[in-house]
Amino acid sequence: MGFVLIVFLAWLMLMLFTSMNKNLTFIENTFVYLVALVININFTWIVYEELNMAKISQQILDNSAFLIHRSITLPLTVAITLNLFRTAPSFGSKIFKTILSVLFLVLAVVIALYFDIVDYRKWNIGYEIIYLFLLHLVVQSLLKYFGQLKTKGVNEA
Amino acid sequence: MKLWEDFGGNELFLLLTAAAAYLVYFLLIRRPDKLAKQIRILSLLWGMSIGILYDFTIGGGRTDFYKINDLNNYEVTDVLYYLLFAPFGYFFFYFYEKMKIGKKTFIIYVLVWALSGVFFQWVLTAAGIITLQKEYRIAHSFPIFLLTQTLTGVYIQVLKSKEQLSAGE
Numbered sequence: 001m002g003f004v005l006i007v008f009l010a011w012l013m014l015m016l017f018t019s020m021n022k023n024l025t026f027i028e029n030t031f032v033y034l035v036a037l038v039i040n041i042n043f044t045w046i047v048y049e050e051l052n053m054a055k056i057s058q059q060i061l062d063n064s065a066f067l068i069h070r071s072i073t074l075p076l077t078v079a080i081t082l083n084l085f086r087t088a089p090s091f092g093s094k095i096f097k098t099i100l101s102v103l104f105l106v107l108a109v110v111i112a113l114y115f116d117i118v119d120y121r122k123w124n125i126g127y128e129i130i131y132l133f134l135l136h137l138v139v140q141s142l143l144k145y146f147g148q149l150k151t152k153g154v155n156e157a
Numbered sequence: 158m159k160l161w162e163d164f165g166g167n168e169l170f171l172l173l174t175a176a177a178a179y180l181v182y183f184l185l186i187r188r189p190d191k192l193a194k195q196i197r198i199l200s201l202l203w204g205m206s207i208g209i210l211y212d213f214t215i216g217g218g219r220t221d222f223y224k225i226n227d228l229n230n231y232e233v234t235d236v237l238y239y240l241l242f243a244p245f246g247y248f249f250f251y252f253y254e255k256m257k258i259g260k261k262t263f264i265i266y267v268l269v270w271a272l273s274g275v276f277f278q279w280v281l282t283a284a285g286i287i288t289l290q291k292e293y294r295i296a297h298s299f300p301i302f303l304l305t306q307t308l309t310g311v312y313i314q315v316l317k318s319k320e321q322l323s324a325g326e
Contacts, residue, residue, distance in 0.1 A: 063218070
């Protein structure tokens with residue numbers, strides 16, 4: 001059942017991302033997705049495999065559910081949120097959208113925990129929330145730098 | 158995480174290969190036909206992401222078809238291995254644009270890259286940087302390279318319809 005719900009969340013994010021009015025350009029969306037993917041893959045590997053703070057189920061469907069969440073749902077959620085940032089009228093609105101994004105990702109983690117897809121040992125939801133907030137912050141900062149490259153390129157040309 | 162299990166021939170080979178790849182990259186970005194800055198960063202990120210995605214999906218975890226360097230665990234020299242993928246991302250994008258790859262040349266371009274990828278993996282295996290496990294064979298990487306590079310080519314085609322790839326200086 002956990003696999004079914006995690007796949008549903010991945011599908012939902014994919015559909016939302018495909019159908020939404022994107023405020024980032026095609027290349028910016030790719031950049032956000034890849035940066036979130038690379039950070040998340042490395043972070044989860046270090047927490048789960050190196051530090052043994054949590055464990056991933058070795059059951060094939062549950063393990064696949066973890067990989068789907070890690071490689072599709074999470075980066076797409078970050079990409080959707082950063083698209084919504086562009087229309088946020090204030091800093092408070094950006095914070096609100098980040099909170100919603102983090103809550104959605106925490107919901108996915110709660111599902112994974114409930115269905116034994118992952119098992120937290122020294123890791124907990126609190127750490128996960130801090131990580132997710134920092135992830136949004138880092139990706140947003142890198143996107144800002146990435147956007148400036150285009151302006152610099154034009155000026156240089 | 159360890160710095161390395163034992164700094165030996167494979168680490169040295171990796172270091173030299175990465176140095177050579179980055180040297181070629183830095184020479185290419187000095188050329189007037191270099192790619193635009195955003196495309197450059199994206200191509201580097203693309204190359205690195207593909208390597209990381211595959212290695213942490215089939216090269217580690219439950220499947221664990223191969224190990225990088227001396228351990229199944231993360232070593233600092235593994236980071237060097239992933240950084241090695243980045244300039245190849247640039248080379249793929251750069252030559253795609255430079256050689257004006259279109260409908261007629263797409264298949265050849267992807268096929269040459271996929272075969273080169275298999276050859277390069279054979280070299281890395283022979284150098285002891287990659288150790289295949291659980292009955293995984295180098296030939297199994299061919300469909301992976303084929304799929305990855307076809308998707309990359311399709312992505313570049315879509316990107317070209319939205320952005321100018323070359324710096325145009």
